[in-house]
Amino acid sequence: MTTDSLTSTSPALHTSIGKTGVLIVNLGTPDSPNTPDVRKYLREFLMDGRVIDIPFIPRWMLVNLIIAPFRAPKSAKIYKELWTEDGSPLKTYGYSVEKMLQQMLGDQYVVKLAMRYQSPGIEDGLKEFQQMGLSSLTVIPFFPQYASATTGSVYEEVMRVLKGWQIMPELRFVNRFLDHPKFIEGFARPARKYMAEHTYDHFLFSYHGVPERQIRKGDPTKAQCKLGSCCDTLNQHNQFCYRAQCFETTRLLVKALDLKEGTYTTCFQSRLGSDPWIKPYSDDVIKDLAKRGVKSVLAFSPAFVSDCLETTIEVGDEYRELFEENGGEHWQLVESLNDSQLWVEVLADLVQKN
Template sequence: MNTFPSTSDTAAPTPAAAAATITARRIGVLLVNLGTPDSPNTPDVRRYLNEFLTDGRVVDMPAAIRYPLFQGLVVPLRAPKSAKIYKELWTERGSPLLFHGLDLKEKVQAALGSDYVVAFGMRYQNPSIASALEELRVAAVERIVVLPLFPQYASASTGSVQEKVMDIVKEWWVVPSINFISQFATEPGFIATIAARGRAEMEKHHYEHVVFSYHGIPERHVKKGDPTNYCRFGSCCDTLTDQNQYCYRAQCFATSRLVAAELGLSPDQYTVAFQSRLQSRLRDPWLQPYTDEALKEFPAKGIKNVLAFSPAFVADCLETTIEVGEEFKELFEESGGGHWQLVPSLNSEPQWVDAVASMIRRN
């Protein structure tokens, strides 16, 4: 006798009912910034610099040369000097890059809600990318969105984070879907937040000129990422195209144009320049113009009041607070300038939190 129910006895479950029986799976989010020493003391700074400067994407020379040169010579000489600067930067909460990152993580988690698990890691030192990914693995997330907190793509920053993430997850037995947000140089929320921070400073003081100062990289890094041989380090960066969409220099100019437009600046009212260069014995050229050289020429042109942005950094750090905010200010004043003002980074401003959450939802 047939013991199976007939179609007249039992209705087939609807797609909605079937879907309701599946437990909701959460999405993992990994926010990553560059890194910071565990303390401003020389041993911790040395450990940080050793890890940072021996990364083959940061210093792209053969490992047989890179490790002895930097671990044996450069880092031991540089660590005590860097430690003094980090002590100037350190606050009661520790490293600004770290606590701003942790604040951003908490606020983005609140904005995204319980359907997401947000983790934060550093490319170098702590909290590590490995520990952040382990949080997401243990949470059994369905997939992971990785957002390196570098607006403009560079192999030495975003590329290094992507490589590290893939190197870690290749050891997992189960590897979920992973999506990288490789750059957000022209992201509307990012641009709007920078402009809002700048506008707040412009309401306090009159400025004759604006400087957009980006972290420099060697020109060869740009050329190595140009398979079409499109790059000329000139007008080729005036627009973003399929050929230069991952050109760091072109993205820096694109960010600057968009922020300038938001602030109503004409091209002659702002300068795009690059900071933090390292000069090698080979005099390997870095992206130009150099910020420290450009600002010295302003007073002779009648520019006495300058507003400075650091749009390559989304959190206050040594390169913003100390280099742009203090060292460049002193250099500008010594050259005859009057007022130099750094626009604070985005940190964990509500508008920036909303922009990050929006990028993650779309990806």
């Protein structure tokens, strides 16, 4: 058989017999804003060795004897501020996106929402897929930038479940989508609306932080990562560096919004513990901006596709209060993609591209 004959018959080899499963995965949320459920969520989340990457025994002691007992009651109060009549916004938006994406993709696909932590679980979703006789499975973690603690953790959990299957469908993962034009437009569009209504002195792009040690662990050369100017471009050497991907996301949004140099800052929020996390820290940047005389800020959280505690409460409320306490006057958070049509189109593109 010649190469030409193989090429000519290849379409038939790829004819789909069964359906394609699409597992969309967000981080997770407590089942309720009550302290026991928040404590349960924190324990599962923080016991993940990719989230707190220290040996098991000290991690267990830190999470179960210090963080969960003392942090859960405080976090529960904040979750109660976030909660709606329909429950957690993150889960509400997730189910809405699940429904919209299913309608957009059609009957040849089966879309299911899962959470890396708590419910609906990844294992439960995959077990439902297992009974359907799927031809292929596409997994899309809801994290625009790759990080070991987020996308990497989803990969690991999916493979933990699948390794016990006798028959595995063709499997595809979406690694990241920070440069998808519709993802960028999903943040740029509401930002343009706010910019038309108000003049902003500065634009803040705040991303969830990770410990510096995790960035260095991800450097295969053990020499490339300097946690500084090496993030000024995204290239083959740092393409999986979370910090570099965040700076690239900012550059793409700056271009889409035609922002001037010197009017924007990339920074990182939500650090935990005493070890150094990637910098600059959002709270330090905000205090400095206000003290320098900046009066109005338009803030973005482009590491999150759904509004949640880290966006609505931390960036939207706590950072606004911090800004005003230090002399700022106007603070506006650009909402996440949530269940917007553009976000669903991003997901459909990712599925069909794969």
